[in-house]
């Protein structure tokens with residue numbers, strides 16, 4: 512069955528090929544090498560025993576359409592950082608999520624906490640782009656990569672000083688995730704074939720993920736009760752976009768979610 516992921520990956524291959532013509536890889540290598548040293552994304556998620564928040568800057572998605580009309584990525588990121596997010600995820604895919612690598616660069620200039628490049632990474636070139644723009648961590652999606660690609664991209668990320676968040680949805684992809692030594696493992700609660708979201712998916716996967724991995728619950732998280740439920744199930748961090756981005760007062764929304772106000 513062909514899914515939205517197949518469509519996204521086909522487009523991504525074209526984009527990366529086109530980007531390499533505009534910005535040759537040796538130029539990008541130099542820019543990545545000059546970037547300020549990376550911050551410790553994993554340490555920021557382990558700093559306290561409570562469930563830590565990776566707050567996502569997300570304008571739109573294929574499942575929801577436009578999520579927020581009044582979209583100022585830098586202002587949103589500052590609010591996230593001031594309101595208690597441990598890290599920020601910046602969607603950089605343009606075609607399907609209306610994101611931009613430029614947002615990441617702008618946010619890096621004004622926010623201190625670690626940043627994740629959230630995109631569909633299939634090529635080392637995108638790791639260099641991420642590092643050159645100031646990312647500290649990148650998302651790798653098991654459903655988009657072979658086991659070999661996952662190992663290779665995780666290793667290449669490490670060589671560039673980038674940490675990885677390795678995400679899966681299908682239980683059958685978990686062995687490939689665990690074959691890497693990536694410490695951050697994400698369970699996506701959204702089935703990208705149907706867009707159906709179920710928080711119990713993270714809970715069900717919990718027992719199959721060794722406790723030396725830091726478990727990140729992703730997608731569809733809306734309330735403080737959700738956070739408590741996931742925390743009780745052993746989730747150490749959550750990745751939340753839509754439910755925060757839909758609120759008029761994003762700072763208040765972060766506090767409500769974390770139970771800090």
Ligand SMILES: O=P(O)(O)OC[C@@H](O)[C@@H](O)c1c[nH]c2ccccc12
Pocket residue numbers: 567569630652678699729730731732750751752753754
């Ligand atoms: O907006 P939500 O439902 O809070 O979800 C955030 C994040 O988990 C979601 O954006 C996401 C998780 N994995 C992805 C992979 C690609 C694009 C997007 C995603």
